Amino acid sequence: MKNKNVRPDANTNAASDADVTALARLLPAPGRAPLPHAQHLHHKEQLMQHIDRDRDRAHGPGRPAFSARRLLRPAVLVPVTALALAGILTTGIVIASDGDTRTATTAGRDAQPAVALLDQISDAAGKNAELTVRDDQFAYTRAKVQGADLTSGKAVVEPLKDSETWLAQEPGPLRKLGLAKEDGETFPLNAALGDTKGTPEGFGRATYHWLASLPTDPDKLLDHLYAKTPETEREERHQAVFNTIGSLLGGVTPPRTAAALYRAAAKIPGVTRAPAAQDAIGRHGIGIAREDTRFHTRTEWAFERHDLTFLGSRSYLVKDTTYGKKGTLMSANAILDQAIVDKAGQEPSAVRDS
Template sequence: MIPTPWRRPEAPDPAELARLLPAPGDPVMPRDRHHQLEEFLMKQIQQQTVPAPAPAAPRRRVLLIGVPVTALAVAAGITFALTGTGSDSPGKPASVAAPVVAAPVAAPVVQLEPGSTVQLASTTKRIADATARRATPQPSQDQYVYVKTKVSHLSTKVSTDTNASRTWVEPLHTREVWMSPDGLKGWLDEPGYQPEGGITLDRDEPGDSYYKVKALPTDPDTLLKRIYARTNSESDRDQQAFTLIGDVLREQLVPARTAAALYQAAAKIPGVVVVEHSQDAAGRDGVALARLDARTGVRTEWIFDRHTYTYLGSRGVQVNAVDNVKPGTVVDRTAVLERAVVDHKKQRPTSPDAA
């Protein structure tokens, strides 16, 4: 739900690369979608069914160094009320050709603004108070949570002939997700990055869902303990906790009191700061709660409208140079354009109902 979304782990070891990298000749795609298709293909193999034909192989291998944070959680075996799009697998093989991915564009570079803890408590309180007062729709079992976002993520192309690399980002594009409250049914439409018309996110077993998010405790301290219980010792547990909360925000409908508790819990995580100016994928300026991942050198920023304190989207900015990505490079951008409850899968709301 809330991707994967966002996208850049630390440089993996050879075993990790063998597991996560697309095979030579695979089409360019973010790791969350690669992982999604990988799960799907494994299910098809187990069921002795034949997957859809692979598209024509391109001439370059693609090394994705900018993956959504959701993919990190999935790779580590961590789940915590995620959006449903990072770990769900498509229901049936697509019979249509794979989409033609839009040509990559130059990565934007911004001036780095330092974060501070001076206004952390007061800013978080304003965000939480405004969120708790905001009315949010409550979907019934036969309805769908609809989230429309604008997204862009970083990738690096590596030539198999010369071993030379070049860093690019996806063009900003629209992504629409429909998920049932129980997480069993869904649809993803991402023109240019999914087959025409979209793909199913239906699954046989209940996944992370609106109902799971709704059931989370609304006391910040209790909630934070629940979050840390889902982390492991394989990497920075504080960063994992921050990532897990961010995943919920990305593509999910969160009840007002729960959302307020999530923001208050996040402020208690060591390393979280306030960045006074950040900009989402739609170009909207806001104040951000942020944390620097020491392993990847990327600071993830959750952006809020500075007047209404509505969650706008997220941004990942390279702070420390890693893998030849220079400081100030924007490696990940999202913007929530609409968030609502609709009656049918693939139905779009007539009037946006922001959460």
């Protein structure tokens, strides 16, 4: 029996287009319930928010039903802050992002620019100041977000929106997870309907202290990510782990954890450099990318060129699929501010000016 806690071998052949098409016909069209947590963990986060809100409206006013799965950190993407990896890839056969098998020598040449960049990003992130965060405080993120609604079975790109979130740092499990504000409308973030025990700290509710508890050795961290990231037939395994890392970046992250996450990302097959990456509001930077050969999406993380701070992320189709044409945007975000505040709804400016 296959041990699911062991990293998949890079020799695993990518599914053929015919297999993907056949599988797509068997899968139900996305409805108004949240999509599986592992499906497109990074680029579906904002989509989940829209689906959750539609579902809430169906339940009627005064009955919030927001899923904890929408609380994935906005990234990175993400994300979603840094990394260092030196050395030569082990000799062997690897799978390129386009699904072709190549020798490690060729793959190493392609991967070296990404590894070097992640090395620099890691060093920069690791120099950030460690924060003192109390259990009664909230992690604040302000962003611009955009997603594609898949309810109809086709990707319908929605307008760019303003988004603010306040995520509780209490260890939990919690029923009241925080507060969100989107395009001027404020609403509570609660555990999923029927979840009587509440949502604990973890990948779906990444508190500062939980992030600090993750392994800071890149190999151990990557093993942990492969072990804990749920498996799904809808997403390539390596991409799922890449997106898990993306979901933990871009918010308030402990420096050592951020650096380790980027080092771990550099070890995932198919990760490449993206010289012309941009975020949801068109800010251009240098980036890291990976293509999912199963769902045919490319996810890019964009970083400021001069100081390598995270700008945001973007995910789009790289070939025609049942969801849309090549180039169709699946999601994008731009991180504008982040901080630790004392209460939900509090603006960071009030803390900085006090």
